[in-house]
Amino acid sequence: MTDDLERTAVMAGPEPSADRPKRPRLLYIDNLRIALTALVVLHHTAVTYGNIPAWYYTEPAKDGSGLLLDVFVMFNQAFFMGFFFMIAGYFTPASYDRKGARPFFRDRLKRLGIPLLAFLLLIRPLTGFGGYADLRDAFAERGKALPYWLYYVLSWDAGPLWFVEVLLVFAVLYALVRRRGARRLLGSAGEPGRETVRAPRPLRPLAVVVFTVALALATYLWRFVVPNDTYVPFLGLPTPSYMPQYASFFVLGVLAYRRGWPQTLSRAAGRVGFAVATAATLAYLPFVATVKTGALDGHGTWQSLVSSAWESTFAVGMVLGLTVFFRERLNRQGTTAGFLSRHAFAVYVIHAPVLVGLGFAFRWLHAPAAAKFALVAALALPLCWAVAYAVRSLPRADRVL
Known part of the structure; x- marks a missing residue:
């Protein structure tokens, strides 16, 4: 670079x-x-x-x-x-x-x-x-x-x-x-x-699904002890409840470089990413509009599990969609x-x-x-x-x- x-x-x-x-x-x-x-x-x-x-x-x-x-x-x-x-x-x-x-x-x-x-x-x-x-x-x-x-x-x-x-x-x-x-x-x-130049390895759809599910579960479990309203003083971390996403996405970026994933993603993968993110959001918005205040923050509530699932699905979908869109159009x-x-x-x-x-x-x-x-x-x-x-x-x- x-x-x-x-x-x-x-x-x-x-x-x-x-x-x-x-x-x-x-x-x-x-x-x-x-x-x-x-x-x-x-x-x-x-x-x-x-x-x-x-x-x-x-x-x-x-x-x-x-x-x-x-x-x-x-x-x-x-x-x-x-x-x-x-x-x-x-x-x-x-x-x-x-x-x-x-x-x-x-x-x-x-x-x-x-x-x-x-x-x-x-x-x-x-x-x-x-x-x-x-x-x-x-x-x-x-x-x-x-x-x-x-x-x-x-x-x-x-x-x-x-x-x-x-x-x-x-x-x-x-x-x-x-x-x-x-x-x-x-x-x-x-x-x-x-x-060392390595041959790109295409990213398999099953791996994306497994990663998304694992991220959702990790986020849900993490928020048992670090709910959404947590603030870490002195360090100034405003969103420590998202740390599983930050850490796993960093590691995913390292693996993406070694395996050439951004260059091997198909146009269909980008379209599916945007579609899944949109569908998950349309299903989530009515839910989040009616849920009680604080129920999404964590502490092991089932609402927190739903929230973690949406965040992970939306994040992975947007990353796939935007990566392909910018690669092909911009x-x-x-x-x-x-x-x-x-x-x-x-x-x-x-x-x-x-x-x-x-x-x-x-x-x-x-x-x-x-x-x-x-x-x-x-x-x-x-x-x-x-x-x-x-x-x-x-x-x-x-x-x-």
Whole structure:
């Protein structure tokens, strides 16, 4: 892969050296990253104006359109971060093969650790200042002072960069497994700097079904102890209840690289993926609309089992469908798409203060939740890429972002 693909959090590593041929660039994965990054921005914009108070700045909906935003968030949450982890897993073996264990770890620490620290130390203070002001005023009414440093320490978390935090852990675990010789599971290309080309192995439908069922059961069992409303303080994990999906999709991405699955998926597999995801959703929506509050969260309820089954089926179906669709229809790039791709990871890192700033800027506007979402989203997407361009123009910033 080229440096444009692998310099981000989900794909990191230098260009192939001149003494071996370059691998063909998968432009459709570039374009997938653009779409998923845009979904992240839209997702957090929807949280801002919906009924899920899980963002730095929120305006809880006062009309029924907020429910539409909540449904949009539910669909996104079911698959898009797992898809990010799968893409990350896909590009991990090649990076390790070229570098070896120690250089691979140093590279991941630089490309993931530096953005994480930059968010914690520079971006997060700006993003969370509005919340601090509100809490400071509440303390003042009680005759107590709340210095910012105390608020910062007590509310410490990685924000959206929890993804980078978890991905760094996955990368370290991958390196440890490779060093301990689990080559039949994750594959090995021999000595660092040399890549072995293997014949693609088509992905069998039965394997997809078995994986989906296993993921649903693992998610259901995991939520006995880590229900949907769980938040991990300090680490800042907003959705630890999805960890079975994140981990398994990362491993699936590693296997997909070794076995060439993305290139062997048939067009029919993509159509079936979309069809199954749609059918499962049509069956699930009436159920979720009538279930009692909290019944889907976990704790071993049968409703939680249904929820886990839908999430797993929807996620696998969407990944199959989108992979084939982008491969067949969007496997090309012009100047604009190339620009969007190069700055996608930077957008992920900096989008939080952009959305918070826009939220405060339009705080005065009284409008239906969906209307404010549409307005802010239309401004946020180009503004995020513009700010990302400015950030990556700083000296040496493009080596990390």
